[in-house]
Amino acid sequence: MIVLFRRNLIDLPINYSLNYYWSSGFVLSMFMVLQIFTGVLLSFLYVADFMCSFFMVMNLSNDSFFTWCLRYWHMVGVNVLFILLFFHMGTALYYGSYVKKGVWNVGFVLYLLVMGEAFTGYILPWHQMSYWAATVLTSIVDSLPVVGPIIYKYVVGGFSVSGITLIRVLSVHICLGFVILGLMVVHLFYLHKVGNSNPLFSFYSFNDLVYFHSYFSIKDLVLFLVTCSLVVFWLFFVPDLLVDIEAYLEADYLNTPVSIKPEWYFLAFYAILRCINSKIGGLLLIVSFVFLLWVPTDGGSSVYSVWRQINFWLIVSLFLSLTYLGSCHPEYPYLVVCQLFSVIMVLMMLVFKLY
Template identity: 30%
Template sequence: QIITGIFLAMHYTPHISLAFSSVAHICRDVQYGWLLRNLHTNGASMFFFCIYLHIGRGLYYGSHTLKKTWYTGTMLLLMLMATAFLGYVLPWGQMSFWGATVITNLSSALPYIGPTLVHWTWGGFAIDNATLTRFFTLHFTLPFVLDPANPLITPPHIKPEWYFLFAYAILRSIPNKIGGVFALLSSVLILTIIPYLHTSKQLTMTFRPLSQLTLWFIIINIMLLTWIGAQPVEHPFIIIGQIASTTYFILFLLMLPIAGLA
């Protein structure tokens, strides 16, 4: 990722009028540019796939009981998700522009400091060159791009990368803005309380079939949320997303500790 990112950065231009064209230039004119970009984009997806497998393995074998290691891993996950989001904006495509607008606006729900934080993130009163420059400075990946950005046309359905879809589905399942932001953060930060929800005397789930079943339900539920996050915000996907989001937290906060007691 670092090597391909360095070569991509050599040809990328962090300017709202040139960013999309520079990505197209990389794919069309730079020798093996299309290969570098595909390796970089698909490498990021594969990286997150391995991370999610690693989290599942940690839950199965009880690695969360090593609290310092588990908390370090959770913080690294948050940093990786933030880095991937920054890269999602860089191509300045239609989806990336409006995705950045929606996600950065979420911080405006914070009392007192919300609007100031949004303006600081943007580097002004709207997403512009300063925003793109900041994101490019902090980021080292470049995700897939579809269409050039048009701030005057809002796409009917914003869909982030697949590894964000489960959290995005939880976010939009709650109509209240503050509640949605809280649920979004909780969907990832819930990993920090997993060590305190371990109620079994056994470390692993090898000899705990009920805990194994609960873990499989969690995996299926996350897959369902991922699918819902890719669907438009309309019936019946809204109600399915709300049910799946509620089930997500019930499985972690109630079913996992109860299964450990069995």
């Protein structure tokens, strides 16, 4: 065990040219561990009951300073987690990490599971926006041909989102956290097996290599502490920066919010989904983009290709634009722009992976 630990975390040969973008993986892992830790503590104080879940969550903010910090760290932490995740995936795309199929496949599965984990966690407070977001997004499953209604009943536990859904969501949310933790270890195993995608790194050469400790362990630790400092600032000065006002209203089955929207990290996909009149059409467009994002190809790094760099930053710009458009009211001209940007982004991702 000691030899394995030293080989992977102390004596690991690393190219000295790695920048701070490569430290995002370590910081991301640490924040995931913190999210699981705070989530386990919160689960001790949570009751999955549609009559009292909202009041239990609100009491966490009012009972004591410790429970307030615990709840808001978990809320702010998931936002920081997705910021780091997008940086990490962007770095992997830019440097062509999808060529290393083992690392890329496990990492992509992790991304899907983290999205599922975040969505189930968003439902648990059972406030107005979380209830209606769950109602709208689970209805997509019901729209699937043939098997849709059957799967929908198993997912929500009945004919609509209810207290049974809340119990199932809590179970899935807790289990997924530990599944993600295990897959992170598998991801690290594949990374150390084949090496990273740094264009200056050669796995079969020992030129320009240094030990991971203390050169990069200190670098990762510094970035982690800086990120924690930013989270603490966010926590104590602007804790409700990204919290919707509907999150402080109890779920009302008879009153629909003016604009139903998920958290910001789902807004790009939400914009694609609602800009198409057909639910199946929007779902197919999302699946097409996600499939193209995942599919491993032989395309190399963007470092030495100006065309690939332009293509990459166009995709990033379109994704950010769709994130903004997803927060806008679904009306003209936003829907038309969403349709245009969605199709262009899928085509640009296809070109990026092929060439």
